[in-house]
Amino acid sequence: MKNLRIGVVGVGHIGSNHARLYAETPSAEFTAVYDVDPITNRTIATKFGATAAKSLDDFIGMVDAASVATPTNTHHAIARSLLTKGKHVLVEKPITDNTGHASELAELASRNGLILQVGHVERFNPVLDALEKHLIHPRFIEAHRLRPYSERGTDIGVVLDLMIHDLEVILHFVRSPLWSIDSVGVPVLSRSEDIANVRLHFEDGCVANVTASRISPERVRKIRIFQEDAYLSLDYQNQSGEIYRRVGKQIWRDRVSVEHEEPLKLQLTSFIECASTGRQPRVSGSQATAALELAVKITKQIAASG
Numbered sequence: 001m002k003n004l005r006i007g008v009v010g011v012g013h014i015g016s017n018h019a020r021l022y023a024e025t026p027s028a029e030f031t032a033v034y035d036v037d038p039i040t041n042r043t044i045a046t047k048f049g050a051t052a053a054k055s056l057d058d059f060i061g062m063v064d065a066a067s068v069a070t071p072t073n074t075h076h077a078i079a080r081s082l083l084t085k086g087k088h089v090l091v092e093k094p095i096t097d098n099t100g101h102a103s104e105l106a107e108l109a110s111r112n113g114l115i116l117q118v119g120h121v122e123r124f125n126p127v128l129d130a131l132e133k134h135l136i137h138p139r140f141i142e143a144h145r146l147r148p149y150s151e152r153g154t155d156i157g158v159v160l161d162l163m164i165h166d167l168e169v170i171l172h173f174v175r176s177p178l179w180s181i182d183s184v185g186v187p188v189l190s191r192s193e194d195i196a197n198v199r200l201h202f203e204d205g206c207v208a209n210v211t212a213s214r215i216s217p218e219r220v221r222k223i224r225i226f227q228e229d230a231y232l233s234l235d236y237q238n239q240s241g242e243i244y245r246r247v248g249k250q251i252w253r254d255r256v257s258v259e260h261e262e263p264l265k266l267q268l269t270s271f272i273e274c275a276s277t278g279r280q281p282r283v284s285g286s287q288a289t290a291a292l293e294l295a296v297k298i299t300k301q302i303a304a305s306g
Contacts, residue, residue: 005031123169160295
């Protein structure tokens, strides 16, 4: 069977990593890149052995599937153009900047029998796979995602930029409708919120407390999950995890065995497999839309209280 022809639209910081990994993947043929910056376009194409397309239409003719790693406000138009022309798409998170556009993309992909995968890369973190095997019924979840300030990503607030990763994971873990949302956020160095906290109450009684900041002096990506028989703690960044269990009147700690791997590599390999076989992606357009809907509700609540 002929290898899938694959490319990347938008080869800045994130997209260049997509290009690097596709070029290293034997299960697909890395054929093209397209970026509105002609110098970046040529540089990345040359570096990874692809063709620098002169336009999006030119690019679409060179690929069977593509990553979209452009600014969020361009995701809808670019992904729609690709899907309309029968191409499989992996679009970086958030899927779009509004829920109507996100739903449209999910419906378009479904109607045309195409794969639409969304880049919620933590779902491919090996430590999440390892701990999920022990997950039964979450009662309380606490997530922290912090990083130092950077101009990159500030076209959206920290909820859509960072917190949405944890929101998608929590919705995956807690299969229950939301009962209430209580959030607060503060802009510090950009026009939208740079630090935010939300407390989510679910109808099954689970509570999630989620904090995201892009003005932190340190990088932290951690989540803790409490359930009736155990407490699960994982560190996405270091790909390490622990399980604490009550045994009699003592608490026993077990380290989780994790095979370390680059989550983005696992994500892109999975996308190639889904596009080649028709298998449904781990994070589909509809799942990403649900996470976006929650993130938008949080940002609106923050804006209304400001």
